[in-house]
Amino acid sequence: MELLQSIADSFNYWIYIILMMIGLYALVAKNNLVKKLIGMSIFQTAIILFYVSIGYKDGATIPILYEHQAHHGHHDAGHGDAEDAHHDVEHAVEEAAKEIHAVAEDHADGHDAHADDHDTLVDSHDAHTSSAIHAEDFANPLVHVLMLTAIVVGVATLGVGLAITQKLYGEFGSIEESEIIEQIRTGK
Amino acid sequence: MKILGIITVIITGFLLLQAERDFPDWGDAASPASDNRLSQHYITETINETRVSNMVTAVLADYRGYDTMFETVVIFTAGIAIIGILRVYGPSTKLEHPEPTLDTEKPDLIIETTCRLLIPIIQLFALYVIAHGHYSPGGGFQGGVIFGAAFILLALARDLQTAQKWVPENRVLNLAAIGIFIYAGHGVLSLIFGENFLDYSILTKVLPGDAIDARYHSMLGVEIGVAFTVTAIMFSIYSNLASNGKMEEGI
Numbered sequence: 001m002e003l004l005q006s007i008a009d010s011f012n013y014w015i016y017i018i019l020m021m022i023g024l025y026a027l028v029a030k031n032n033l034v035k036k037l038i039g040m041s042i043f044q045t046a047i048i049l050f051y052v053s054i055g056y057k058d059g060a061t062i063p064i065l066y067e068h069q070a071h072h073g074h075h076d077a078g079h080g081d082a083e084d085a086h087h088d089v090e091h092a093v094e095e096a097a098k099e100i101h102a103v104a105e106d107h108a109d110g111h112d113a114h115a116d117d118h119d120t121l122v123d124s125h126d127a128h129t130s131s132a133i134h135a136e137d138f139a140n141p142l143v144h145v146l147m148l149t150a151i152v153v154g155v156a157t158l159g160v161g162l163a164i165t166q167k168l169y170g171e172f173g174s175i176e177e178s179e180i181i182e183q184i185r186t187g188k
Numbered sequence: 189m190k191i192l193g194i195i196t197v198i199i200t201g202f203l204l205l206q207a208e209r210d211f212p213d214w215g216d217a218a219s220p221a222s223d224n225r226l227s228q229h230y231i232t233e234t235i236n237e238t239r240v241s242n243m244v245t246a247v248l249a250d251y252r253g254y255d256t257m258f259e260t261v262v263i264f265t266a267g268i269a270i271i272g273i274l275r276v277y278g279p280s281t282k283l284e285h286p287e288p289t290l291d292t293e294k295p296d297l298i299i300e301t302t303c304r305l306l307i308p309i310i311q312l313f314a315l316y317v318i319a320h321g322h323y324s325p326g327g328g329f330q331g332g333v334i335f336g337a338a339f340i341l342l343a344l345a346r347d348l349q350t351a352q353k354w355v356p357e358n359r360v361l362n363l364a365a366i367g368i369f370i371y372a373g374h375g376v377l378s379l380i381f382g383e384n385f386l387d388y389s390i391l392t393k394v395l396p397g398d399a400i401d402a403r404y405h406s407m408l409g410v411e412i413g414v415a416f417t418v419t420a421i422m423f424s425i426y427s428n429l430a431s432n433g434k435m436e437e438g439i
Binding site: 013070 | 189198216219227228231234259262263265266273329429433
């Protein structure tokens, strides 16, 4: 029971290790060259699964910003380069500004004429701060980039492997490793 | 050999499962991979530094530009390697194909019509995926593969000769080289203007907008370069493998 629980807790690692071992077995033990290539593909898929599962965060979404966050960032960037460098300072200033507005709203409660005006101001401010980007809301983009390139390398290696297999079949009339070795040994 | 393989696999698998205990929990936001400064910087600062909503595209084409450029070179090299291994010039009588049993004189009406309908849509979708990589999942690699698939569909549905009319071999290789040229050109251009290789922000001298806009636009440029190479090499790999390097008739 304890073992099952430990498997369930880290099922992503178990799946990746099992897949990887299937691929490794096919690479080592299979006699057919195409089956070896299939094993190599399974091995690569296991690595991709491993990386992507590490990039997952609970409750996080794909690493693409929502529309309002993107506009928020756009707005920010328009202010100039110096602001980017002092982003943290800017956040602090924003917080302070929000507090001031809150105080201003309290004061406005007494004056009916200005209450609506201040309400809209506070509303816009709420929308502004809710569009702040938090790292825990988005899956890790770095692992996705690494795997995107790993898929590309996978395609390239698979293509070259298939080409070599096809050439070997043309030379030896077989894609069985043992038969090819036999033919080389007997010098045919 | 099989016994030896099983023993190796079991030992390796056991060792890996032992190491698994030290790995972070599933979905742990504080895992070493997600908690480091770099990964968090990519998430929070990408929009301010590049104006691209899709962080994966930004990291791929800008922050890790070297990686992606040489990834494209890997694709190119694989295509060249396959041509080097398989391509046979001139008439070769090795490996005779069995005579085709289907009637290849007249293309089938259904296949013909489906191709006519599907291929333009696939190509349009590929262009969309390439161009929209800044805002949605997509980019040069994905769009390039889809674009290449359109030509592969043509070659599968008709024959290789028909597809070769649109993408003859020399044009394919030129396209692949042009793709890398576009990508490396962005890098060399930044170098000429006095910045680091592939530091796009200096390209504001030739591109509209400020330095951030320059990074934004250059990313689209390099994605297009990647798409050229991937499209060309995908079709090249297919046509070489399918025709046994003779480029005469496909599967």
